[in-house]
Amino acid sequence: MDATELLKRYAAGERSFPFANLNNADLSGANLSNADLSGANLSNADLSGANLSNADLSGANFGHAYLATANLSHANLSDAKLIYVKLQDANLSYANLIGANLSFADLSRTNLCFVNAPQTVRGFYRIIRAAKQAIYKLKKLSYIKESNDFLEEINLDDYTDFTGANLTNANLYGAFLTNANFSGANLSNICLIEADLTGADLKGNNLHRANLANAKLIKADLRGADLSDSNLAGADLTDAQLEGANIQRTILVKKAGFTENINVFAKNTQNLLTFITEDNEEQAKTSLILPFIKLLGYNIHDPEVVKAESKADYAKKRRAGKYKRVDYEIFIGSDPVMLIETKAVKQVLDDKDGQLANYFSAKIRDGGKVKIAIITNGVTYKFFSDFDKPNVMDNHPFYSFDVLRYEPKDVELIQLFCSHKFNLDIIKSRFTK
Structure with missing residues (x-):
């Protein structure tokens, strides 16, 4: 099945296309809301601007697909393969990402409000490139120099659930993560510079070498967290709970008034x-x-x-x-x-x-x-x-x-x-x- 046939059948009222082979298909701007594309091969497909809201995309292969500005709200992406997918400015609000593999996915400016992604999400990061392009360099322990190529202003909004998620090396610069649940998540080497983590549940988390410079950690629960070798320069820790946290070699420069x-x-x-x-x-x-x-x-x-x-x-x-x-x-x-x-x-x-x-x-x-x-x-x-x-x-x-x-x-x-x-x-x- 090619893109033309799919769109023709969809326009005629058909909605069931499980395991369709749409490798390299041009579906940019297409309306496929409520479609059943479970198990479909959408690798290398152009789905930019497509409407996939409420679609069943469980188990689908999106490897290297282009989904910039696509609408995936309420879509079922459980167990989908989204490796190296481009999702810039996409809408994934209320999507089901349980078991999805987002390794090396580009989620810059993506709306993940109320996304359901516990336990097996392995990505949510834009790969850190060569050392010479390092995102952040420390100067005098408190000054951060940003490389604008890596600014990821992701809207994750309130009460996002990242229970058990592996966010190692994730770049979530400036992300909105107020009241987010990171129970059991691995956040080592994560970039959370200027992120808003007000009220976030981070107790017991692995935040080894995490960069939390200028982050808002107001009322955050960091009890028992491993913050060793992390950067908290300028972070706002007002009313944060730090009992039992490991802060060995942690950079703790007081936030300027x-x-x-x-x-x-x-x-x-x-x-x-x-x-x-x-x-x-x-x-x-x-x-x-x-x-x-x-x-x-x-x-x-x-x-x-x-x-x-x-x-x-x-x-x-x-x-x-x-x-x-x-x-x-x-x-x-x-x-x-x-x-x-x-x-x-x-x-x-x-x-x-x-x-x-x-x-x-x-x-x-x-x-x-x-x-x-x-x-x-x-x-x-x-x-x-x-x-x-x-x-x-x-x-x-x-x-x-x-x-x-x-x-x-x-x-x-x-x-x-x-x-x-x-x-x-x-x-x-x-x-x-």
Whole structure:
């Protein structure tokens, strides 16, 4: 059976294709949802952008297949062979991966929310290439230099189950693993730099030589874990349980406090201003504004946390879909909490910005809950809300923060907008006294 015959039979209503031989088939963009392809040979097949949601792919061979941007949500991939598969940007949410072999699979930016993959998952890693291309090098025990070729911002979301999984050498840089269950998993040599492991169950795990630099381990259970020779430089271990953990030769450099971080950020901003074109808004965004958002604890690489060019328009329909858009919409969980409109560094910020006010109102009209709107040129940040009249942006900012001119009290106030402290009621009470 070739791709043409398969698609013809599927279009005619047939859904059962067990053990089909589709080696090297071009099925890019194909709709095969709910299809039975159990035991099928899909090695070297092009399935990029294909819809395989709810499909039965148990026991299928995907060796060297290309599945970038494919939709595999709710698919049954139990005992499937996914060796050397390319799954970049694919959707594997709620998929069944029990017994699947993902050795050397590329899962960069893959959505594995609520994936079921206990006990026999052998991969979830992108192979570490030659030593000269090593992902991370340690400098002075606390400074990490990243090679951008290996940044894997995987969304694994809450309560992912990795019971007994072998994640040796896995590259999960910046992964979201809050409350994940790693019971009995092997995490030796794993890369979890800047990963969010808040509340994760890591007790008794093998984390020998693991790289957890700048990772969030808030309330993580690390009791009895083997952390020998691992790197925890800058990791946040607030309320983490470490009883009985092996920390021999572990790098434990204290995480810098917010005051120190913002002081360093201010110095960097001052230096960068000599290189930024005064009327170039994009330079202000990438060099000043996005790093500031990151300073506040928001993952600028996750489009579900920092949504760029977010639609904020009264119009229901516009020609060619050219809607008005706010530069950034910031989320905590599923809730939008801030809008940010950006300007070039030398652009004067008006107290009442009509463009931002329109974006604010449009979001409210569409049922949004966002109550904080910010306009910034990368140096000055003006914060607005609707404290005077509900659902209408105030005429004047309730707070202004200047990165180059701030006092100790400003360091305390700006922290109220950090991801881990954000509370609208507290913000309102502090600024409306």
